Amino acid sequence: MLALDFSFLTPAVISGYIVKGFIFSLQLTLIAMLGGIVLGTLLALMRLSGRPWLVVPAAGYVNTMRSIPLVMVILWFFLLIPLVIGRPLGAEISAIITFTLFEAAYYSEIMRAGIQSISRGQVAAGYALGMSYRQTMGLIVLPQAFRNMLPVLLTQTIILFQDTSLVYAIGAYDLLKGFEIAGKNFNRPVETYLVAALLYFVISFSLSMLVRRLQQRIAIVK
Amino acid sequence: MSSWDWQVFCKDTIDGEVVPGCFGGAGDVTYLDWLLSAWGWTLSVSALALVVALALGSLMGILRTTPHRGLVLLGNVWTELFRNIPLLVQIFLWYHVVPTLIPPLRGVPSFILVVIGLGLFTSARISEQVRAGIQSLAGGQRMAGLAMGFTLPQTYRHVLLPMAYRIIIPPLTSESMNIIKNSSVAFAVSISELTLFALQAQEETSRGIEVYLAVTGLYFVSAFALNRAMLFVENRVRVPGMIGGGGH
Secondary structure, X not given: OOOOOOOOOOHHHHHHHHHHHHHHHHHHHHHHHHHHHHHHHHHHHHHOOOOHHHHHHHHHHHHHHHHOOHHHHHHHHHHHHHHHHOOOOOHHHHHHHHHHHHHHHHHHHHHHHHHHOOOHHHHHHHHHOOOOHHHHHHHHHHHHHHHHHHHXXXXXXXXXXXXXXXXXXXXXXXXXXXXXXXXXXXOOHHHHXXXXXXXXXXXXXXXXXXXXXXXXXXXXXX | OOOOOHHHHHEEOOOOXXXXXXXXXXXXXXXXXXXXXXXXXXXHHHHHHHHHHHHHHHHHHHHOOOOOHHHHHHHHHHHHHHHOOOHXXXXXXXXXXXXXXXXXXXXXXXXXXXXXXXXXXXXXXXXHHHHHHHHOOOHHHHHHHHHOOOOHHHHHHHHHHHXXXXXXXXXXXXXXXXXXXXXXXXXXHOOOOHHHHHHHHHHHHOOHHHHHHHHHHHHHHHHHHHHHHHHHHHHHOOOOOOOOOOOX
8 A cells, every 4th residue: 555645735836736727727617618608509599590591500510519529629629720820829728719619519509408498478478579589589588598597507517627627638737737747746646636636526516516506596487 | 721631541650651452461550450440449448338337327326216325325425426526537546546556456457447437437427317217207106116015126127227217218328429429538548549549640640630530430420320229229118108218
C-alpha cells in the first residue's frame, strides 16, 4: 500500500496550477451555456417553424452534432477553424467556439420540448390579441418554455461542466490539466487525480442537488 | 484549400508508399488496415463496457427499488458517485490511481481498465433508467406478485422486470449509442481506437480532413447499426396490445 501524501498541495501550488484551469473551465461552461441556449433556442424555433428551408438545415445540424463523439467534434473544430479563418487559433478559444456550437444542438432539443409543452391555445391567444410572431414567442411562449425547462437546462449544464474536461484532446489548460501538470511536477499523480475527481464530484453533486430542489418548486405550466 | 487525397489510406504506415490494393500484406500495415483495427478496438471497448454497464446498472437500479433501506442507499451512492465525476477523470482514476492503490491490479491491461471505467460510468445512467422503469409500473403489480406467494426475487424476475425492461428499451438504445461515442475517451490512455487513430494518422499524414471524415463516418455507421438492431429487438419483444415499447 502506497502512502498518500497531499502536503504538496499548498495554497501557493493551488493558486499557481489549479486556479487558472478552474477559471477557464468555469468560463467555458458559462459561455457555452449562454451561447448554447441562445443558439439552441434559435435552432428550436427554426425546427418548429414549419418552413422546409429552415427545418431541414436546423434538423441536420442538430442530428449531426448529436451523433458524433464530442472528442471528435473538438478535434474537427481545432482542425477546421484555422483553415476557415486563415490563421492558427489557441486551444482555449477553439474550445469555447466548439462547446458553444456543440451544446447548442443539445440545448435546442430541450428548448424544442419546452416550446412544445406550451399549449397551442396560448399561441392562438397571442395572435388573437393582435401580437406578431415575434411578440407571441418572445412575450408568451419562450418565457414559459424556459421556465418549464429550467431544471433540464441546468442538468445539461452540469453535463457540460463535466464534458469540459475533454478539451484534454487539444491540450487546453482547464481544471483537469491544472491538476495533471501539478501532479507531474511534484511527482504525485495519484493524489492530484484523486483531488481532481473529488472536486468535480463535489461541484456536480451539489449542483444536481440544487436542481432537484428547484424541480420540486417549479410547477409545470401548460 | 488543397484537393482530396483519399489515397492516404492506401499508404504504408512506415515508409508512406502507396500499396497496391490498399491492404498491406506480410508485415506491412497501411492506414486502411490501421483504421479497421482501430474500429475493432472501438467496437470491442463499447461492447464489453455495455455488458458491464447493463449488468451493474440493472443490479443497482433494482436495488434502488427494493424495500430495504440499506440496499437503496447502496444503489443511490453508486449512482451518484459514477454520475458526478467526468468520464475522462474516471478513466484516469482507473488507469493511474487504482493500480497504484491496489497492487494486484498492476498487471491488468489498460484495455480492461477502460472497459471497467466506461462500464461503471454508464452503469450509473442505466441504473437511473432501470429504477425509473420499475417505478413507472403500477404499484399493484408488485403487491399482486407478492400476494400470489412469489418471493421478492421471484416477483422481480417474473412480474416487474419483464415489463420494466420493455418500457426502457428506447432510453437504453440511446445509452448504448452513447457508449460508442463515449468510448472515444479511451484515446487518453493510449487504447488504439478510432479517436487515437484520428489523432496519430492526422499528425503523420497531414491529411486531417480525410482521416477525420473516415473516423466520423465509422462512428456514425456503428451507432446507426446499433440503433437498428435495438429497434428490431424492441419490435420483437413488444407485448401485444401495449402501445410500443414505452411511449414516452
